[in-house]
Amino acid sequence: MKLFRRPPLPALSALDAEAALTEARREIGRRIEAPARRAFLQRSLTLGGLSMLSGCSLSDSASVEAALGRVSRFNDGVQGWLFDPTRLAPTYPASMITRPFPFNAYYGEDEVRVVDADRWRLDVGGLVADRRPWTLAALRALPQHEQITRHICVEGWSAIGRWGGVRFSDFLARVGADTTAKYVGFRCADDYHTSIDMPTALHPQTLLALDWDGAPLPPRYGFPVKLRMPTKLGYKNPKHIQALFVTNTNPGGYWEDQGYNWFGGS
Ligand SMILES: Nc1nc2c(c(=O)[nH]1)N[C@H]1C(S)=C(S)[C@@H](COP(=O)(O)O)O[C@H]1N2
Numbered sequence: 147m148k149l150f151r152r153p154p155l156p157a158l159s160a161l162d163a164e165a166a167l168t169e170a171r172r173e174i175g176r177r178i179e180a181p182a183r184r185a186f187l188q189r190s191l192t193l194g195g196l197s198m199l200s201g202c203s204l205s206d207s208a209s210v211e212a213a214l215g216r217v218s219r220f221n222d223g224v225q226g227w228l229f230d231p232t233r234l235a236p237t238y239p240a241s242m243i244t245r246p247f248p249f250n251a252y253y254g255e256d257e258v259r260v261v262d263a264d265r266w267r268l269d270v271g272g273l274v275a276d277r278r279p280w281t282l283a284a285l286r287a288l289p290q291h292e293q294i295t296r297h298i299c300v301e302g303w304s305a306i307g308r309w310g311g312v313r314f315s316d317f318l319a320r321v322g323a324d325t326t327a328k329y330v331g332f333r334c335a336d337d338y339h340t341s342i343d344m345p346t347a348l349h350p351q352t353l354l355a356l357d358w359d360g361a362p363l364p365p366r367y368g369f370p371v372k373l374r375m376p377t378k379l380g381y382k383n384p385k386h387i388q389a390l391f392v393t394n395t396n397p398g399g400y401w402e403d404q405g406y407n408w409f410g411g412s
């Protein structure tokens with residue numbers, strides 16, 4: 147099994163740190179419309195301020211790495227804070243669907259997990275009132291929604307796809323989830339795992355997807371269930387979900403634990 151097909155994050159330098167800050171400032175520029183607030187946020191996001199915080203000069207790579215970790219965590223906070231729970235990601239006409247839609251995972255397509263639909267159950271745990279597992283038929287009996295949205299992968303490609311399924315906010319309401327909790331964590335049939343913030347879990351375009359392009363998800367796209375979020379990067383969208391849980395302890399994730407930004411907004 148090709149475990150680490152995606153290269154680890156490159157060695158970090160002060161230049162990388164500056165680039166990360168520039169990117170974060172650009173992001174603020176894109177998202178904040180009020181000029182005074184935008185300028186304030188962009189100014190307050192500096193490496194100088196960061197080195198004061200960490201009490202180091204950022205001259206050696208270890209302290210730059212520590213500082214970049216702080217930038218990433220700071221970015222989680224900034225992104226969480228900037229996230230507008232009512233703002234919708236763009237949608238597209240069916241004519242723009244990418245065909246064939248790309249496959250990606252931390253292993254090759256020849257190793258895609260094939261889940262047995264009859265034996266599969268979605269386990270629900272953590273801060274929820276009703277922990278009964280769900281069958282595929284029970285999920286299909288809930289109101290279904292569709293979206294044609296863009297999936298963006300950090301490896302440098304994006305693709306437009308059509309997903310159908312249950313609004314995750316409807317599902318969370320059905321299981322009596324504590325929506326004041328901070329996180330929802332996911333465990334997958336291929337041992338992948340990831341987690342998201344509750345505001346994104348409740349976003350109207352966050353879908354517990356059962357279908358791709360009008361038919362049940364093929365194995366490569368995450369049969370039987372994937373979480374589809376057009377507001378987050380590809381690695382935040384877990385395929386082959388087996389269990390989900392509501393928690394106040396950040397569960398991290400497969401790529402997130404290797405240094406990829408946890409919030410992962412797109
Ligand atoms: N279970 C599982 N989910 C996963 C992954 C994975 O390796 N395993 N890879 C992620 C990444 S990095 C991407 S880009 C998308 C790819 O989804 P696709 O195959 O539908 O294009 O799945 C995400 N979800």
Ligand SMILES: [Mo]
Nearest residue numbers: 299300380381
């Ligand atoms: Mo990805």
